[in-house]
Amino acid sequence: METFFEDxxxxxxEIWRNERAKRIKILIKPDHLRITLPQHSSHKQALAFLNExxxxxxxxxxxxxxxxxxxxxxxxxxxxxxxxxxxxxNREKVFFKLSxxxxxxxxxxxxxxxxxxxxxxxxxxxxxxxxxxxxxxLPERINQLAKMHHFTFKDLKIQSSKTRWGSxxxxxxxxxxxxxLLMPPHLIDYVLLHELCHTVEMNHGESFWKxxxxxTNNTSKELRKQVKKYRCAL
Numbered sequence: 284m285e286t287f288f289e290d291x292x293x294x295x296x297e298i299w300r301n302e303r304a305k306r307i308k309i310l311i312k313p314d315h316l317r318i319t320l321p322q323h324s325s326h327k328q329a330l331a332f333l334n335e336x337x338x339x340x341x342x343x344x345x346x347x348x349x350x351x352x353x354x355x356x357x358x359x360x361x362x363x364x365x366x367x368x369x370x371x372x373n374r375e376k377v378f379f380k381l382s383x384x385x386x387x388x389x390x391x392x393x394x395x396x397x398x399x400x401x402x403x404x405x406x407x408x409x410x411x412x413x414x415x416x417x418x419x420x421l422p423e424r425i426n427q428l429a430k431m432h433h434f435t436f437k438d439l440k441i442q443s444s445k446t447r448w449g450s451x452x453x454x455x456x457x458x459x460x461x462x463x464l465l466m467p468p469h470l471i472d473y474v475l476l477h478e479l480c481h482t483v484e485m486n487h488g489e490s491f492w493k494x495x496x497x498x499t500n501n502t503s504k505e506l507r508k509q510v511k512k513y514r515c516a517l
Contacts, residue, residue, distance in 0.1 A: 354405045363464040379408045417461035425475045434479040448474045451481035473506040
């Protein structure tokens with residue numbers, strides 16, 4: 284990312300430059316906009332393009348915001364290692380318990396579970412266990428993949444990024460988002476392999492994608508499309 288700014292109508296706007304991009308593109312995320320610039324384009328051109336399509340972007344943002352998932356008995360969250368079971372109970376406060384792959388969430392029966400207050404409590408509790416499970420599972424899996432494909436990395440951190448599934452520094456330090464556990468196993472493996480390949484190839488050039496094809500049995504292109512379409516449910 285080159286820079287970002289806060290737009291009074293559109294919120295956070297990030298500007299990224301991509302040497303392979305042929306035109307200016309705008310991607311609408313749940314919590315920000317991403318403008319991708321070709322090498323020859325300027326920030327001034329990016330802002331001009333943003334203003335040209337401002338009305339359409341606002342309409343699409345509203346649509347995205349209305350698609351936010353409601354967590355209740357009929358719409359539980361499924362993660363890699365646990366599923367949520369939500370039910371009303373004779374309690375004064377919301378209760379969480381993770382056991383044998385089930386995160387039990389009981390809320391006061393006199394409360395509306397779809398209220399903003401309850402939804403915020405549900406999400407906070409789920410994210411607590413999601414982070415805990417990510418710290419338990421992701422280090423083990425990335426070490427398995429590293430050993431399998433003969434990669435080495437310096438250290439690993441589990442973070443809360445919603446904008447990047449993972450990253451790798453020039454010192455071979457890998458960061459992974461605990462939101463990865465909301466993905467199917469094969470896409471989690473793709474992200475882990477992606478970062479492991481960056482320990483050898485730090486850019487996204489031809490050599491990088493050859494290496495990705497090697498470790499994914501020539502499926503990196505299709506897996507990449509799937510990851511790009513994947514939307515965080517929390």
